[in-house]
Amino acid sequence: MDYETLDIQRDGGVATVWMNRPDVHNAFNAQLIADLTAACQALDADDGVRVVVLAGRGKSFSAGADLNWMKAAGEASEADNFADAMKLAGMLRALSGMAKPTIARVHGAALGGGMGLASACDICIAGERAVFATSEVRFGIIPSAISPYVIRAISERQAYRYFQTAERIDARRAAELGLAHEAVAGDELDARVRAVVEALLQGGPKSQAAGKDLIRAVANRPVDDALVQDTARRIASLRVTPEASEGLDAFLSKRPAAWVPGQQG
Numbered sequence: 302m303d304y305e306t307l308d309i310q311r312d313g314g315v316a317t318v319w320m321n322r323p324d325v326h327n328a329f330n331a332q333l334i335a336d337l338t339a340a341c342q343a344l345d346a347d348d349g350v351r352v353v354v355l356a357g358r359g360k361s362f363s364a365g366a367d368l369n370w371m372k373a374a375g376e377a378s379e380a381d382n383f384a385d386a387m388k389l390a391g392m393l394r395a396l397s398g399m400a401k402p403t404i405a406r407v408h409g410a411a412l413g414g415g416m417g418l419a420s421a422c423d424i425c426i427a428g429e430r431a432v433f434a435t436s437e438v439r440f441g442i443i444p445s446a447i448s449p450y451v452i453r454a455i456s457e458r459q460a461y462r463y464f465q466t467a468e469r470i471d472a473r474r475a476a477e478l479g480l481a482h483e484a485v486a487g488d489e490l491d492a493r494v495r496a497v498v499e500a501l502l503q504g505g506p507k508s509q510a511a512g513k514d515l516i517r518a519v520a521n522r523p524v525d526d527a528l529v530q531d532t533a534r535r536i537a538s539l540r541v542t543p544e545a546s547e548g549l550d551a552f553l554s555k556r557p558a559a560w561v562p563g564q565q566g
C-alpha cells in the first residue's frame with residue numbers, strides 16, 4: 302500500500318516504516334497522522350509481518366506535531382480541535398495497540414509528539430545524536446495524547462520535571478530514564494536495531510502478542526487480581542495452542558522453532 306507521507310520497506314517479516322517529510326523533520330500533519338494510523342492497522346493485519354520498525358527520513362526521527370498545522374488550528378473551533386486531538390490519539394493507539402512487536406529507531410530529534418511516538422513503541426533504540434524533549438510548554442500547549450505513553454516511559458516523577466522545563470534529553474539520559482532501551486553509537490544504530498529484530502524473530506508471534514496484552518492488563522492492577530484474572534487465565538489458554546506445542550517440541554527436540562504467523566493457536 303502507498304502512503305503520501307510514509308515510505309514502507311519490507312525485508313522478509315520486517316517492515317520498516319519511514320516517516321517521510323524530511324523538509325519539516327517529519328513533523329506530523331493531518332495526512333501523516335492518517336497515513337501512520339492506516340499503516341499500523343494494515344501491518345498489524347498482515348500475517349507476513351513479524352516486526353515493525355518506526356524510523357524517520359532525513360535529520361530527525363520526528364519534530365512532533367506540525368506547528369503550522371497547530372497554528373492554523375488556533376483559528377478553528379474547540380470542537381474541531383477536539384476532533385484533531387482524537388485523530389492524534391488514534392494514531393498513538395494504533396501504534397501502541399499493535400499485536401506485533403514495534404521498535405523506534407531514533408537517530409535524531411524526537412521532540413514533542415516525536416518523543417510520544419518513540420514512547421508508544423515497545424522498544425526504543427537511540428543513536429548518539431538522538432534528542433528528546435516534551436517541548437510543548439514552549440509553545441503554550443501541553444503534551445496531550447502523548448502523555449500516557451511518555452509518563453509510563455520516564456515515570457510520573459520525571460514527567461513533572463520534563464513536561465514543565467522542556468529540557469533536552471540526550472540518548473544517554475534517555476537510556477538512564479528508561480525511555481530508550483539502549484543508547485548506541487550512530488554507526489551502530491542499524492546493527493543494534495537488527496540484533497533486536499533477530500531476537501524478536503526467534504519468539505513465537507502469538508506469545509509475543511499475548512505478552513504485550515498481558516503487560517497492558519497487569520501493569521496497573523493489584524498483584525492478587527493480576528495473578529488470577531490475567532496471568533493464570535492467559536497462560537491456561539496459551540498452553541494448549543499449536544504455537545506453544547511447536548515451541549516446546551522444538552526445544553525438547555533440540556531444533557529451532559518453525560513459527561507460522563497468523564496460523565498458530
Ligand SMILES: C/C=C/C(=O)SCCNC(=O)CCNC(=O)[C@H](O)C(C)(C)COP(=O)(O)OP(=O)(O)OC[C@H]1O[C@@H](n2cnc3c(N)ncnc32)[C@H](O)[C@@H]1OP(=O)(O)O
Nearest residue numbers: 324325326328364365366367368369410412413414436445
Ligand atoms: C501534541 C503534540 C505537540 C507537539 O508535538 S508540539 C511540537 C514539538 N516539536 C518541537 O519542539 C520541534 C520544533 N523544531 C525544532 O526544534 C527544530 O526545527 C529541529 C530541532 C527539529 C531542527 O532544527 P534545525 O536542524 O536547526 O532545522 P530548522 O531550520 O529549525 O527546521 C527546518 C525546517 O523544519 C521546520 N520545522 C521543524 N520542526 C517543525 C514542526 N514541528 N512543525 C513544522 N515545521 C517544523 C522549520 O520551521 C524549518 O522550516 P523552514 O525551512 O521553512 O524555515
